[in-house]
Amino acid sequence: MHAVRALQSALALLCVCVALVHGASYNIKGARLSVQSFDGSPRLSEQYASKDDVSAKKLVAEPDDVVRFSFTITDGAGVQVSGDRIPQQVWVVLADADRTSETRSFVWPLPVRASAASASYHLRMDKLSAEMRQALAEAGAHHGFKLTLLIGGFAPNAASELEPLALPFLDLEFSESMLSRFSNDLVSARARAEAEDGFRPWPKHAHTFAVEPWRTMPPSIVSLVIALGVAAGPWVLLCALWKPLVKRVLSPALPETLLLTCVYGLEVLAVLHWIGAPFFIVAPTALALSSGALLSGRQALVRTFVS
Numbered sequence: 001m002h003a004v005r006a007l008q009s010a011l012a013l014l015c016v017c018v019a020l021v022h023g024a025s026y027n028i029k030g031a032r033l034s035v036q037s038f039d040g041s042p043r044l045s046e047q048y049a050s051k052d053d054v055s056a057k058k059l060v061a062e063p064d065d066v067v068r069f070s071f072t073i074t075d076g077a078g079v080q081v082s083g084d085r086i087p088q089q090v091w092v093v094l095a096d097a098d099r100t101s102e103t104r105s106f107v108w109p110l111p112v113r114a115s116a117a118s119a120s121y122h123l124r125m126d127k128l129s130a131e132m133r134q135a136l137a138e139a140g141a142h143h144g145f146k147l148t149l150l151i152g153g154f155a156p157n158a159a160s161e162l163e164p165l166a167l168p169f170l171d172l173e174f175s176e177s178m179l180s181r182f183s184n185d186l187v188s189a190r191a192r193a194e195a196e197d198g199f200r201p202w203p204k205h206a207h208t209f210a211v212e213p214w215r216t217m218p219p220s221i222v223s224l225v226i227a228l229g230v231a232a233g234p235w236v237l238l239c240a241l242w243k244p245l246v247k248r249v250l251s252p253a254l255p256e257t258l259l260l261t262c263v264y265g266l267e268v269l270a271v272l273h274w275i276g277a278p279f280f281i282v283a284p285t286a287l288a289l290s291s292g293a294l295l296s297g298r299q300a301l302v303r304t305f306v307s
Contacts, residue, residue: 026162030070097171101139149166
């Protein structure tokens with residue numbers, strides 16, 4: 001009887017472990033949300049111990065607001081992630097609260113500090129991109145948007161699953177005074193003066209060439225023949241001058257060995273430089289090989305013609 005109960009307990013524990021592995025997910029801790037103006041006066045300040053404490057606060061954004069959100073990433077048990085458990089993708093998304101709307105969404109990828117498994121996000125209302133200002137102006141005043149934190153990563157193995165985290169943390173609306181700045185861009189006095197004097201708008205310039213560069217390039221087969229000639233020419237000349245030594249190639253003397261090694265090294269160095277070897281490495285090496293070829297080549301050629 002006791003054995004049956006022990007077996008049942010072990011099976012139950014195993015099922016719990018399997019459920020934890022297959023239902024693993026991300027969580028956060030030590031999260032802090034703050035909204036401040038440029039002068040430092042706080043408009044909103046919230047702290048969250050985990051994702052369960054996060055409730056999206058509603059905020060009507062002002063032109064001088066700065067939104068900050070910082071957090072530490074943990075697993076479902078609340079333990080700080082590390083190593084291969086650190087998520088590969090952490091984003092903050094500003095999207096329309098109405099999912100059926102066609103308003104464009106905006107995404108900010110967040111870098112994760114691996115040592116602390118933490119990340120932070122900030123948004124300045126005076127530094128919004130032109131595309132974002134246009135989209136907000138088209139949506140209209142007091143249109144609802146959501147800032148959502150997205151965390152996702154790969155499971156540690158194929159047998160487990162790792163659920164991503166989607167956590168809305170702020171409901172945003174934009175006031176009419178703020179959107180009026182986006183829809184009516186102020187024109188400077190200098191720009192108005194340039195338009196009045198005829199300097200704006202600038203006429204369109206179409207830069208063209210009389211003959212396109214690719215039309216003057218030789219065919220590929222011609223380029224290949226030239227390349228083979230450049231590569232094989234020095235070796236053909238060397239073998240022609242060294243014809244008397246062909247019978248003794250199997251046992252060359254020291255000058256001949258040095259000359260052949262230096263010439264072969266120069267050929268290999270040219271190929272490496274063409275592939276991508278840096279010039280400050282190629283130049284001194286080529287100088288050393290050329291010096292060796294000159295010093296040993298004179299003796300080798302003299303020995304060849306004398307013999």
